[in-house]
Amino acid sequence: MIDNFGREINYLRISITDRCNLRCKYCMPEAGVSNIIPHDQILSFEEILRLTEAAAKLGISKIRLTGGEPLVRNSIVDLIGRMNDIDGIDEIDITTNGVLLADLAEDLKKAGVKRVNISLDTLDHEKYAEITRGGDLNKVLAGIKEAQRVGLTPIKINVVALGGFNEDEFGDFIELTRDNDISVRFIELMPIGSADVGENYRFISNEEILKRFPELEPMEKEKFSVAVNYKLPEAKGNVGFISALSNHFCAECNKIRLTSDGKIKPCLHSNDELDMKKVLAEGSDEEVLEALKASIGYKVEHHKLNEGAAPISRDMNKIGG
Numbered sequence: 001m002i003d004n005f006g007r008e009i010n011y012l013r014i015s016i017t018d019r020c021n022l023r024c025k026y027c028m029p030e031a032g033v034s035n036i037i038p039h040d041q042i043l044s045f046e047e048i049l050r051l052t053e054a055a056a057k058l059g060i061s062k063i064r065l066t067g068g069e070p071l072v073r074n075s076i077v078d079l080i081g082r083m084n085d086i087d088g089i090d091e092i093d094i095t096t097n098g099v100l101l102a103d104l105a106e107d108l109k110k111a112g113v114k115r116v117n118i119s120l121d122t123l124d125h126e127k128y129a130e131i132t133r134g135g136d137l138n139k140v141l142a143g144i145k146e147a148q149r150v151g152l153t154p155i156k157i158n159v160v161a162l163g164g165f166n167e168d169e170f171g172d173f174i175e176l177t178r179d180n181d182i183s184v185r186f187i188e189l190m191p192i193g194s195a196d197v198g199e200n201y202r203f204i205s206n207e208e209i210l211k212r213f214p215e216l217e218p219m220e221k222e223k224f225s226v227a228v229n230y231k232l233p234e235a236k237g238n239v240g241f242i243s244a245l246s247n248h249f250c251a252e253c254n255k256i257r258l259t260s261d262g263k264i265k266p267c268l269h270s271n272d273e274l275d276m277k278k279v280l281a282e283g284s285d286e287e288v289l290e291a292l293k294a295s296i297g298y299k300v301e302h303h304k305l306n307e308g309a310a311p312i313s314r315d316m317n318k319i320g321g
């Protein structure tokens, strides 16, 4: 599918649940449970698979499952196995907080998952419990180890840069890439939904991080990658920077998003959404395909967050980062 600005859209990011076993302060309000989407509004696996089939016919070849926390949804391994059988789907990846990964990694790999991105903002046990409101760092570390063992690689570790919280650990994260073939990616904090952003954490641009680590050497830019990659000299892994705000990557955007309640979001930073629930309930396969195709027409050229546009109203856990 080619959008109105000549971009080839071949990547669908699916949020399979808005529920999560953590409550990261910049992502979810503490009372996350009270504003949860009711079960009957969440897409069923049948609906997700039907949409994925239509998307594959339109040229989508890569899927990323996210959430909420995708691994808390029952039978995710089964969903992935069925998705992997769809003609045209070449790659299925997952973004996860890693808490349940030690138990699931092997089955996920067997079902067809290629790689995992694991979100981890601190290597300190107490700070981890604080930022996630109660999470256990040991579980994530065990998850990373198991993912490496079963070959869900190369692993990417996503670190949200939080001024006043984890900036003293940036160097430790970068050091991890010296002897391990992993990619550590710094993500700029985004003003999204009701997240506890701004008051407690200072926004740090990737440029600011880069200035602190002049030993990082630039690597060649990968096409469609949202990250700009650097490397420590002789390191096995690399360090990526994802700058949604200070240096947006809209010109190369190749993706659309499907929320757990069945809305196509053509752009993360726009409130535009197209409801697929009705067409899934009442429409033919052809109508589902046409609706999906039409959603591409709503992709904007670029977001306007750094020109003062208001942040979107949905929380990140309801979209899928």
Ligand code: SAM
Pocket: 020, 026, 027, 066, 067, 068, 069, 070, 095, 096, 097, 117, 118, 119, 158, 160, 187, 188, 189, 190, 191, 192, 195, 197, 316, 317, 320, 321
């Ligand atoms: N639960 C999974 C996880 O944490 O990886 C998947 C969903 S989570 C919404 C996806 C990514 O969005 C995570 O890496 C998280 O750190 C990031 N994220 C959430 N809120 C954010 C915000 N306000 N700014 C920047 N990144 C955010």
Ligand code: SF4
Pocket: 020, 021, 022, 023, 024, 027, 028, 067, 068, 069, 097, 119, 316, 317
């Ligand atoms: Fe859950 Fe991921 Fe949001 Fe943290 S960032 S609350 S793990 S969805």
